[in-house]
Amino acid sequence: MWPAIEFLVALVCGVMTLASVDTNCGSNQPLKYLWGDALSDPPDCIGPGGKPYPTASVARTFRGGTTWGSSRTGRSFSPLDPLLTQRTLLHNYQLANDAAHSSRTGRKYSPRDSCGGTPARLCKTRYNTTAPMYGVSLTSGQPVTIVQKFPDLLQQVVFEVCESSECDVVRGECTQTYVPYLFLVIPLGPVTLTGQDYVLVESGCVCKPKYAAPSSSEPSAISAIPQL
Numbered sequence: 309m310w311p312a313i314e315f316l317v318a319l320v321c322g323v324m325t326l327a328s329v330d331t332n333c334g335s336n337q338p339l340k341y342l343w344g345d346a347l348s349d350p351p352d353c354i355g356p357g358g359k360p361y362p363t364a365s366v367a368r369t370f371r372g373g374t375t376w377g378s379s380r381t382g383r384s385f386s387p388l389d390p391l392l393t394q395r396t397l398l399h400n401y402q403l404a405n406d407a408a409h410s411s412r413t414g415r416k417y418s419p420r421d422s423c424g425g426t427p428a429r430l431c432k433t434r435y436n437t438t439a440p441m442y443g444v445s446l447t448s449g450q451p452v453t454i455v456q457k458f459p460d461l462l463q464q465v466v467f468e469v470c471e472s473s474e475c476d477v478v479r480g481e482c483t484q485t486y487v488p489y490l491f492l493v494i495p496l497g498p499v500t501l502t503g504q505d506y507v508l509v510e511s512g513c514v515c516k517p518k519y520a521a522p523s524s525s526e527p528s529a530i531s532a533i534p535q536l
Contacts, residue, residue, distance in 0.1 A: 333361060333441050339467060341486070341508045344441030346456035347390055347464075355442045356451050362494070366457050369494055369503075390462050394437045401435060401466045430475045430515035431482035435468035443491065443507035452493040452505055465489050470513035480517040487511040 333344030333353040343356055352360040439462045445452045456462055470482045486508040493505045 337438065339438070339440075339469070339510060340484075341444040342438065342440040342442065342467075346439035346441055346458060346462060347394070349441065351458075353441070355453070361441050362453060365494065366453070366455055369455070390439070390459060390464070393462070393464055397437050397464060397466050398435075430477055430480075431513045432471040432476065433468050433512055434471050435466055435512075437464050437466050439464045440491075440507070440509075443493070443505075445493075446488055446506040446508055448505075452491075452495070452507070454507070455492040455494060455503075461492070463491055465509050467510040468512040469510045475515040475517070478515065478517050479519070480515045482513045483516055484513050485511050 331350050331353045333349050333355050334342065336348070337345060344353060344361065349361075351363050355361055439456050440454050441456055443452055443454050444450070454463060470484050473482055474480070475482055488506040489509045490504050491507055492503055494503060
């Protein structure tokens with residue numbers, strides 16, 4: 309009887325270990341340039357390079373003498389509740405969407421059925437927050453580790469993704485749009501000496517009518533970055 313119990317315990321521990329090792333960052337929330345969510349993924353999840361998130365390195369950097377990680381700075385404020393930050397971000401994002409679409413159409417409707425920069429109900433979208441753990445640098449094109457240290461420093465952003473590939477009202481294609489966000493990263497990014505770098509985040513979608521004349525005046529995400 310005891311050998312059987314020991315076998316079951318060993319089997320369960322082995323399955324749990326494998327589950328922990330095989331957990332990829334962001335496996336449940338695929339975004340194009342971001343991986344992982346510090347609010348939902350294990351702290352040792354596997355990143356795009358096949359290695360666990362460097363929690364120890366992030367903690368050492370945070371405790372170091374940098375502008376954003378000094379111990380004196382850390383004692384000067386109390387970390388905000390991540391869930392409160394999440395609710396505030398979503399609330400403000402919805403208010404901004406409602407105000408923008410109200411000014412265009414003269415009426416309000418759900419931002420879930422909206423399409424940023426176009427008339428109402430052309431492309432269905434959904435939005436949420438994420439605290440990404442990895443991203444692709446817009447300035448170097450290389451993966452960078454985004455600093456996420458619970459609860460001292462959580463860099464949450466709002467993303468908005470297309471839920472359909474075709475427009476609802478006119479014949480056309482829904483195309484994902486992006487906006488550059490400035491994150492604290494390791495290793496040090498090329499933008500500033502404090503380790504900041506730009507990463508693209510999904511910001512909604514636009515409807516491109518099938519028979520519309522091609523336009524070369526679409527704004528580039530890079531053009532939104534200062535001094536680049």
